[in-house]
Amino acid sequence: MTPKLSTTEIATLIILALASVAILAVPKFAGLSLQLDLSIIFVYAILALSMGFMWGQVGMLSFGQTVFFGIGGYSYAIFALNTGDTTTAMLLAILLPMLVAALLGYFIIYGGINDIYFAVITMVATIALEKAVRATSDPRIKIGDVRLQGQNGIAALPDLKVPWNPSETLFVTEVYYLIFIAMLLVTAAYALLLRARVGRVLVGIRENEQRIALLGYDPRRYKLLIFVISGGVAGLAGGLYAVWGNFVAPEMMNLNASASVVINVLVGGKASLLGPLVGTGIVQSLTSWLGSAGVGQVNVVLGLILIAAVQVFPQGVVPMVSAICRWGLGHLVRLAQPSRRASATGGKQ
């Protein structure tokens, strides 16, 4: 069943279209530094989407999307430095995290551990991986010709080359467009997935996993599938991160990074696909502004946001804003049609 576009979906499309026009126009009037700042927000938005889709639509709480983000980044770094082939490196940044997600997911999803344990175990995975990468500072630890260099990370990564013309590389503005388009494509892909049978089954799993099983769908298969897909999306974000900064480091996978992903999703709201994007925009702008204003520990701010989000606005910003818009529209409708005051509520499902 392909449902007709709902009001929310139409609103999302309009907002995305308007934002796209503005964002595509940015390089015309803004400098490289703003383009770089926005690019990294888009990278984190892709990462947040990979987490928010699973949480909001399927009810799977993956606190370890940074595992795949990190593996994606390191895959790009190591392969690109070894071979100079950045196209294959970017493909590997998607495929290797999918492979790891398949292995990790098989054990924890097919074992049937509960949702909360799933959250904790994915979080532990990112702690373990970060720890492992940090321990590679010994100069003898190499993959191919590339030293992993532990907590210093790997710097001086090659720029992304045009796949069909490897002598040409992408610079800041092109990377900015590339990352933005990647973000739009990932959002679109998730939206299409949601409307397909797989997506309906996934939403059904969120609603009532047992019932979905009794209808003949194996929930574990579908959960593993979306875990692997989202692992690939997080890996893509990691690869783009490496392209953006020509740099990867264990910080990509530490607890702060994974907390940021959760906070981005929570602030924007997990119910829609727009939520993680908007949330990332708000939180990342706020933290980088606080950082540059010298407010000291960003951790304190992130911690407070997280606690406040849970206690005060658990639904996130996007549903709150859209509720306010509906309320406002309702009033406008009533003012415009005084004769139909009683029936016009403006509320739409």
Added chain:
Amino acid sequence: MYDAIIFLYQILFSISLFILISTGLAVIFGMMKVINLAQGEFIMLGAYFALLGEVIGLPFILSVVLAMVGVGLFGVLVERLLIRFLYGRLTDTLLATWGLSLLMIGAVTTFLGPQVAGVSVETGRIAVGEVYSISVYNLYIILVAFAALASCWALWRYTTFGMIARAVMANPGMTSALGVDCHRYYMLTFGIGSAISGLAGAMLAPIVGTQPTMGGLYVAQAFVSVITGGELPFLGTLLAGGLFGTTNGVLSYAYSQVIGEIGVFLIAIVLLRFLPHGMTSQKGRS
């Protein structure tokens, strides 16, 4: 011969570290089903209390007591101000305590700086054969770890407090109908779990030092132990501590500490595939 003694000692020490780190969480998560992601930071706070004790000139043993009391009271405060609004909301508890964890790391970094500081204790070493020696302090750690676990178990198993606390956790509605003030028991249980974490932090401080971000690894180890331990928190912690401590000890001895930690994680993942409810169960196998 001496090789074997040292090897066994290292494994025992590794098991003790797991138990020491996990017992506080076993109380809070195992008994109350509260998933406290700030558990590692409670341990961090304990270590800083030990540092404080040293700075103001307390003997180490009093520093440890200070850490237990300090972190215990802090836990009571956290329960009153944050946790009690979230009982029964598992995901929200998870998120709010993660926020608390970030907040604590941020606050400690802001006030005390990000650097590692050491805590020193004079205990000396015991010679084992001609080549090896064992730090007496590490023997104390082994002792304290098992004593902490055993006392918690005994407290819940044999005292009136423990009996009522178990009743409160099992059925708060019924127990409060019998005239028990459930809030007090939640608060005290959380406080005791926190105090044990404070103890762990203080005991660890002389071997690992203090650092605001030190909690990350401990929270991982503690959750791995408690989740794979299963429904009986104290027996589960003992079994999981035994399994993972041995794994970690053997792998660390043979390769490196990091390989040991990764090995623990991989074994835990595989174990959960086959025993999703952990190694112990209240009902036994059906």
Added chain:
Amino acid sequence: MTALLETRDLTRRFGGVTAIDNVNFAVDHKELRCLIGSNGAGKSTFFKMLTAQMPPSTGRIIFDNRDITDLEPSEIARLGIGIKNQVPDVLDGMSVEENIWLAARSRVGREGALSVVEDTLALLDLRVRRKDLVGNLAHGQRQWVEFGMVIALAPRLALLDEPTAGMTAAETIRTAELIAELNKTMAVIVVEHDMQFIRRLNAFVTVFHQGRVLAEGPMHRIMENEEVRNVYLGRDAA
């Protein structure tokens, strides 16, 4: 011809309590069977074991000559057993038509599923509510949505646990008609308390008591059975 479904010494214990005690039970292709028994007789536990929502302690379950005891719920559903649980077990956050579509789409293609949804909605008179979230419907209607999911799944054996609970008299009569309709193409086992309803179905009856099969036979025979009257029908028959 062998039975469609057969249980061999099926047993389920909860701690010291034996909820289902060595039950040997068989249902033929396209048979209509009623399970009756007082609360706690083990009827719902029995249904949950047949659909792998709960593993049996011991014993085997054979469906269509195949041992299904150790299969997953989804595999059993694919082999052709559909269930309506006792408490409405639906997807509350999705619309009526999506609920039924998910059932239909699990066995037929895109086009086929749409027509199954139309037929099922028409059959259950739910067309006007098709866009409503199931969670917003009244209890009786949520039961029908779940019933509709079983219809759309088109199993070879439908298990209906108290299909008329919370329904009006008119809805109950309609439910009996629907069950008769379903029974033309599939075997149906119905758990019910409502004696009027069971008489209306005119089915072969199995009486459960304390986890065992106490008696089996046509309804009028069961009503005459002294033992059954004592343990179960006492009040109703009086």
